[in-house]
Amino acid sequence: MTAAVLSLKDVNFSWPGADGFALGVAEFAVAAGETVLLLGESGSGKSTLLSLICGTVLPDRGQVRVAGADIASLSGSARDRFRAEQIGVIFQQFNLLPFGSVIDNILLPLRFAPKRRQRAGAAVETARALCADLGLPSSLVHAKASSLSVGQQQRVAVARALIGQPPLILADEPTSALDANSQAAFLDLLFRQTAACEAALLMVSHDPRLAERFDRVVRMEDIAVIAGAVV
Ligand code: ADP
Numbered sequence: 001m002t003a004a005v006l007s008l009k010d011v012n013f014s015w016p017g018a019d020g021f022a023l024g025v026a027e028f029a030v031a032a033g034e035t036v037l038l039l040g041e042s043g044s045g046k047s048t049l050l051s052l053i054c055g056t057v058l059p060d061r062g063q064v065r066v067a068g069a070d071i072a073s074l075s076g077s078a079r080d081r082f083r084a085e086q087i088g089v090i091f092q093q094f095n096l097l098p099f100g101s102v103i104d105n106i107l108l109p110l111r112f113a114p115k116r117r118q119r120a121g122a123a124v125e126t127a128r129a130l131c132a133d134l135g136l137p138s139s140l141v142h143a144k145a146s147s148l149s150v151g152q153q154q155r156v157a158v159a160r161a162l163i164g165q166p167p168l169i170l171a172d173e174p175t176s177a178l179d180a181n182s183q184a185a186f187l188d189l190l191f192r193q194t195a196a197c198e199a200a201l202l203m204v205s206h207d208p209r210l211a212e213r214f215d216r217v218v219r220m221e222d223i224a225v226i227a228g229a230v231v
Pocket residue numbers: 015016021040041042043044045046047048049229230231
């Protein structure tokens with residue numbers, strides 16, 4: 001069996017507060033290079049689970065391992081560097097720096113990740129090449145992110161997640177704002193690029209129509225027990 005790039009074991013987490021939302025995951029793993037779609041209703045804890053995988057929140061119990069390391073065992077700054085090295089994240093709202101240029105935004109994760117920077121080679125050239133592969137006109141590479149269309153911002157978010165080839169790409173409902181045609185084009189692009197750098201892809205969504213493209217489809221209710229306030 002291929003080594004797991006991500007594994008969760010007996011993880012429990014609850015948001016603070018008397019009736020805080022609580023999430024339990026007994027076992028969940030993603031193999032190196034595998035593409036997995038995680039389906040769940042709104043409020044079922046998908047984004048919370050991605051935060052646990054990123055180590056932006058830590059489990060109350062249990063283990064989250066990424067690329068062999070237990071995220072909770074790292075100190076805060078080591079965890080930030082580790083995340084930047086190992087994980088490319090595409091957020092639902094893209095989270096670009098609005099006043100940064102396209103290039104600034106794409107290079108951002110490399111700032112905190114020396115090995116990833118090394119893998120990116122001549123980083124500005126690599127960023128330009130990614131833009132070209134993603135169909136972003138070269139005339140835009142110095143444009144401010146806030147001046148781009150939604151589709152263009154999405155491409156920048158993908159390039160930022162992929163640069164320097166992190167072994168794990170996480171995507172949080174990145175297609176929810178798109179019509180069916182743009183969704184298909186976006187997924188083509190994401191799959192092509194993810195395969196090219198042999199990264200594993202974990203995408204969360206509430207949309208079962210995306211299922212056929214992935215190696216595996218998992219439902220939140222099959223891996224997670226939730227309790228407390230559910231929106
Ligand atoms: P999904 O992404 O599946 O829609 P979320 O993980 O965003 O679900 O939310 C699951 C539950 O966790 C919700 O009840 C939400 O209110 C709660 N929650 C999410 N983020 C926070 C937070 N920062 N503080 C407290 N509760 C939160």
